[in-house]
Amino acid sequence: MPKTTKTKQLLKILIGAAWIDGTIQAEEREHLKNMAQENNLANDPEIKSLLSEIKQVKPAECYNWLEDYLGENPSKEDYQDLIEAISALIYSDNEVAIEESKLLTRLQLLDPENEPPKSAFDKAIKKIQKLYRQAVDSQN
Template sequence: MNATQRKLLMQLVIGAAWVDGDLDQPERQYLQTLLERQKLDHDPDLLVLLETPIGLPQLEAWLVTFLQGTSTPTRLAALATIANLLMADGVVNRSEHSLLDEIHSLMAQIPASRDEEEYRQAAPGLVQGLSGLVRRALNGAKHLFQ
């Protein structure tokens, strides 16, 4: 994940923390740890988000932007990070649960990044090629097992 994607991920996670209208102490601690881990704990744009509630339209816009440029493994890691944040206070309320459902739904609707799509398209050919190579190698080595 590049620096822009990491910052966008942190915007998403902070926005998700505000989905219930409150950013409590366990969530703040979790966010601070994430910001430090991503080396973004001094980013003024992100620090402002910790103090200002984020509306759902902004969160959705960030989510769409993030999903458009990421692979499935990165998306799943982001979803896990958001889920961990939402569980930080020990309570996942209805609005938080709905957010997780919406993220999962958008992940299914927005195609993965182009690199991953190319990989998926190439994978069957790679498997067939490797299968043929293994078959030829085994046929060539039959005399060793007789």
């Protein structure tokens, strides 16, 4: 996957993480806008729309983006990039909300170092669960 696509995915996750407690704090907003500028994504239509804060990102959408970013077998590098970026955002306002803490806990469960190799059956079940969650989320 191209680096710009990966960076855009990461920025979307961070925007979702900023919304996870229901509001984007001023420090988080500044952090996100700086990241968009630094990565030449400030004028990307999707990023611009998300940064406008017109529509709140739902936690389920953030978690879906998170799973898409990491994929089935995340590399240690992708995982580290993600945890560092989310941690920097969450701690940018010197306050960790309960929802943000839950996000970090869930992210730690996805650490590739903690997972034993999965069988084809496990992977199929995980895909079915993901499709089911997406269907349920789209009904809400």
